[in-house]
Amino acid sequence: MTKADTISKRNRILNIAEELFAQRGYDGVTLRQIASGANVDVALASYHFGKKLDLFNAVFERRAELLNASRLSALRLAQDNANKKGPSVEQVIEAFLRPLEIAQESGDEGWKNYLALIAYVNNSPHWGALMMSKIFDELVNEFIAALRKALPNAKHEDIYWCYHNLSGALTLTLAQTGRIDKLSKGACRSSDFRAAYDVMIPFAAAGFRKVCKARKD
Amino acid sequence: MTKADTISKRNRILNIAEELFAQRGYDGVTLRQIASGANVDVALASYHFGKKLDLFNAVFERRAELLNASRLSALRLAQDNANKKGPSVEQVIEAFLRPLEIAQESGDEGWKNYLALIAYVNNSPHWGALMMSKIFDELVNEFIAALRKALPNAKHEDIYWCYHNLSGALTLTLAQTGRIDKLSKGACRSSDFRAAYDVMIPFAAAGFRKVCKARKD
DNA sequence: GTCTATACCGTGATAGAC
DNA sequence: GTCTATCACGGTATAGAC
Numbered sequence: 001m002t003k004a005d006t007i008s009k010r011n012r013i014l015n016i017a018e019e020l021f022a023q024r025g026y027d028g029v030t031l032r033q034i035a036s037g038a039n040v041d042v043a044l045a046s047y048h049f050g051k052k053l054d055l056f057n058a059v060f061e062r063r064a065e066l067l068n069a070s071r072l073s074a075l076r077l078a079q080d081n082a083n084k085k086g087p088s089v090e091q092v093i094e095a096f097l098r099p100l101e102i103a104q105e106s107g108d109e110g111w112k113n114y115l116a117l118i119a120y121v122n123n124s125p126h127w128g129a130l131m132m133s134k135i136f137d138e139l140v141n142e143f144i145a146a147l148r149k150a151l152p153n154a155k156h157e158d159i160y161w162c163y164h165n166l167s168g169a170l171t172l173t174l175a176q177t178g179r180i181d182k183l184s185k186g187a188c189r190s191s192d193f194r195a196a197y198d199v200m201i202p203f204a205a206a207g208f209r210k211v212c213k214a215r216k217d
Numbered sequence: 218m219t220k221a222d223t224i225s226k227r228n229r230i231l232n233i234a235e236e237l238f239a240q241r242g243y244d245g246v247t248l249r250q251i252a253s254g255a256n257v258d259v260a261l262a263s264y265h266f267g268k269k270l271d272l273f274n275a276v277f278e279r280r281a282e283l284l285n286a287s288r289l290s291a292l293r294l295a296q297d298n299a300n301k302k303g304p305s306v307e308q309v310i311e312a313f314l315r316p317l318e319i320a321q322e323s324g325d326e327g328w329k330n331y332l333a334l335i336a337y338v339n340n341s342p343h344w345g346a347l348m349m350s351k352i353f354d355e356l357v358n359e360f361i362a363a364l365r366k367a368l369p370n371a372k373h374e375d376i377y378w379c380y381h382n383l384s385g386a387l388t389l390t391l392a393q394t395g396r397i398d399k400l401s402k403g404a405c406r407s408s409d410f411r412a413a414y415d416v417m418i419p420f421a422a423a424g425f426r427k428v429c430k431a432r433k434d
Numbered sequence: 435g436t437c438t439a440t441a442c443c444g445t446g447a448t449a450g451a452c
Numbered sequence: 453g454t455c456t457a458t459c460a461c462g463g464t465a466t467a468g469a470c
Binding site: 022023024025026027028116119120122123124125126128129132133137140141144156157158160161162163164165166167168169170171172173175176177178179180181182183184187188195196199200202203204205206207208209210211 | 239240241242243244245333336337339340341342343345346349350354357358361373374375377378379380381382383384385386387388389390392393394395396397398399400401404405412413416417419420421422423424425426427428
């Protein structure tokens with residue numbers, strides 16, 4: 001057994017766990033399904049990761065740093081290119097969303113599964129608040145600050161509610177449920193993140209502007 | 218055992234199942250938890266509803282008709298009060314969202330749980346497309362048609378993508394994850410549907426207008 | 435250190451006795 | 453309508469192979 005094989009088994013577990021958890025949620029997946037999907041023994045997941053919940057967390061955290069770094073650098077780039085008033089709402093939202101196209105462009109299915117997993121967690125009353133905050137709050141607060149700067153007249157809570165709307169639209173996109181495909185009879189495809197963001201950016205930007213313009217109390 | 222007791226046990230099962238499924242998802246709940254929560258024997262759920270999946274469907278369908286009727290009548294009212302150009306985007310979205318405040322105003326926790334269950338289903342790659350379409354497509358198509366009428370220059374797909382954004386924002390709201398509470402340090406509350414819609418309606422309306430104005434190909 | 439085989443024991447859904 | 457029994461499947465610990 002070479003080192004390469006070892007890494008590959010560990011990663012195969014993470015990959016298949018990512019896919020299955022994204023599809024069926026934490027409770028909908030068994031360690032045996034994961035093991036069989038990765039072509040390894042049932043006990044190997046426990047050996048590498050400990051309890052089922054630890055594996056779930058490992059999957060959730062694996063790509064988090066990379067994703068956060070990618071979004072943050074997009075934001076920094078927009079800030080560097082802006083004048084001292086800072087980037088526009090559109091530019092901030094663009095920096096928030098476009099890095100997620102990595103899933104589509106890299107052709108790496110793993111990223112798509114990971115993003116669907118985020119959607120599962122973010123929309124879950126059970127996991128949502130805690131897991132999301134732990135991993136994403138620092139980054140999200142950066143974006144909130146940038147949005148506040150772009151909308152200086154915004155009422156304090158309105159920024160959060162608007163962000164919530166954006167986050168919801170994004171979450172449903174990442175979940176890739178196929179619903180829009182059915183509803184639109186094929187005119188739109190769940191898998192087409194780029195098309196989704198092409199609409200979501202002007203949609204959300206207009207929403208932010210409308211709600212946050214001159215409503216300060 | 219009187220008839221009233223029977224009805225009440227059946228309903229207790231539905232109520233607790235609704236709450237637990239909404240919280241933890243289909244696989245995160247056992248029939249034993251449901252039975253113990255309803256203070257009935259383990260087998261009673263099977264007696265009344267058949268398999269676990271049948272119970273899940275029964276819960277999902279129980280309030281659907283009432284909800285659909287309530288939203289449709291809100292739409293019809295807006296249409297009756299409008300001139301022949303039909304209701305505005307805001308009015309259509311208002312009719313889509315406001316009936317959901319029933320959960321808050323009636324004080325009926327059951328409705329809140331039911332709406333959270335819809336959020337779970339709508340965001341799930343596994344259940345999403347099929348279950349949602351079966352129950353809600355007819356109604357949603359009415360709203361899509363009204364939106365298209367209010368935005369006559371809209372590109373065909375854009376209406377669907379904009380609706381998708383609205384649906385996502387709504388879904389995250391219904392899920393009531395508590396995330397916005399944490400993020401805003403208490404300034405916004407997940408449980409406050411009215412506040413959510415007060416922002417969501419102008420937010421989404423502005424988004425629709427921006428994206429769907431003069432973009433027809 | 436990496437991995438497999440296996441066994442444990444609790445819990446699951448559900449059928450059938452009452 | 454209710455209670456019990458069944459039996460497959462769940463997570464996980466352990467022993468030892470490589």
